[in-house]
Amino acid sequence: MERRPTIVDVARVAGVSKSTVSLVLQNSPLVKEETRLAVREAMDRIGYVYNRAAANLRTSNVGxxxxxxxxxxxxxxxxxxxxxxxxxxxxxxxxxxxxxxxxxxxxxxxxxxxxxxxxxxxxxxxxxxxxxxxxxxxxxxxxxxxxxxxxxxxxxxxxPFAAPDYRNGSLLATRHLLGFAPHQIAFVGGLSDRTVTQERMAGYLQALDEAGMEPFVVSGRASRAFGREAAGTLTRDHPEVDAAICFNDLVALGMLSGFAQIGRDVGRSFRIVGFDDIEEASQVYPTLSTVRCGIADFGRQIAETVLAWLEENRAPQPERLTAVELVIRETSGRE
Missing domain, CATH: 3.40.50.2300 (Response regulator)
Known part of the structure; x- marks a missing residue:
């Protein structure tokens, strides 16, 4: 006895995803007319018959x-x-x-x-x-x-776990700052007991170890308020620190605000690199150097990975790190 055609067979013949075939069967307005016609044609070609009664027994929230x-x-x-x-x-x-x-x-x-x-x-x-x-x-x-x-x-x-390659990001940022022969580079922000902080610090620690420089860590909340406070503290109590990598762009933006208030020239007397490359990083003055994580593309990749898991039973690899890049702007690129 021949196997009855399935929704997966329809999807393969029509050249669409399983979810698209499901939407056609549900008469969803989300499907373009030409796609709907292609799916219906594939159904006719392979003799697929939709069992609506069985479908109604399944959860209404599939998808x-x-x-x-x-x-x-x-x-x-x-x-x-x-x-x-x-x-x-x-x-x-x-x-x-x-x-x-x-x-x-x-x-x-x-x-x-x-x-x-x-x-x-x-x-x-x-x-x-x-x-x-x-x-x-x-x-x-x-x-x-x-x-x-x-x-x-x-x-x-x-x-399964996926994230940008935080370690490589801070490694790139630290090597960039070391090129200006700073007296001391601080790592500012992030709670020390959290794994993500340790990952974002790992490249910083590696680069300083290679350069024979001692680390200087200022732990705290990953917020603008903490960054603003850190700018004052470093200027007042640690004048030898003349560069910083921040846990994220919010901390870096807070530092910019704090330095502006006390009149310190960021980009020359003090160099800053943030982390994440949120939209505001390119809009502030001076523009913020940062580690770009490509977060919008990362979101699209996660969507594709999850749907491949659901529709094709292709489980993701256990751990995956995506590429990052250093974006040099005015807070660390001015001579």
Whole structure:
């Protein structure tokens, strides 16, 4: 007895994704007319018959992707979430988005709600200090889930992890600043007990070790307010520090503000490199040198990875780091 054609067969013949065929079967307005016609033609050609009764027994939320972000107030994470959502939408998937505000209890709550509403997959930029309840619930539900931008759960065979190559970013930035023969380079911002801070510091520490220079770390919240405060503290208490790599662009922008207030010439008497390349980095004065993480493209890559997992059963590699580049602007490039 010959095997009955499936939705996967229709997708292959029509040259579209499985999700697109599903949208055609649901008469979704998201599908272009020419695509709809191609799918219907493929169905006729291979003799596919849609069993609507069986389909109705399945969850009504197939095609819903949960996105959980630790801090949507930060433009870096907002740009990632927006890019991811738009890429998923282009493939016919809806997105439910939640901000956890770095609170593991809220994270557990929103993930549980998403599971109850039948999400097909989850993309999580996790909060720290999670008691493992979030990922235990996901594992019980058997939902494909990726950790992005920061790794909290070590089980990357079950919860694959992807992020920009933070270590290489700070390595590039530190070697760039060393080229100006500074007296001391500080690493400013980021809480020292967090893995992402250690990753963003790793290249900095490597480059200083190669140059025979001692590190100078100013730990604190990754915020403008902390950066502004650090500018005053360094000028007052550590005049030997004349360059800094910041945990992120928000800290760097805060330092710019603090130095402007006290009249210190950034780009000459003090050089700064940020991290992330958020939009404001190229709009402030002086323009901010920074490590570009290509976060919009990263969001699109994560969308493709998750959909390949769902539609083609191609699980992501356990860990993947994407390329970064140093963007030299006025805060470190002026003579």
């Amino acid at each position: 819903l992707i949960g996105v959980v972000i630790n801090d949507l107030r930060n433009p870096f994470f907002t740009e990632f979430a927006t890019s991811l959502q738009m890429a998923l939408s282009a493939r016919g998937y809806a997105t439910v988005l939640a901000n956890t505000d770095e609170d593991p209890r809220i994270q557990a709550q929103v993930v549980a709600a998403m599971i109850e509403h039948g999400v097909s997959a989850l993309v999580v930029s996790p909060a720290y200090d999670d008691d493992a309840s979030t990922f235990e619930a996901i594992a019980r539900a058997g939902i494909p889930t990726m950790q992005v931008l920061r790794k909290v759960n070590p089980q990357v065979d079950r919860f």
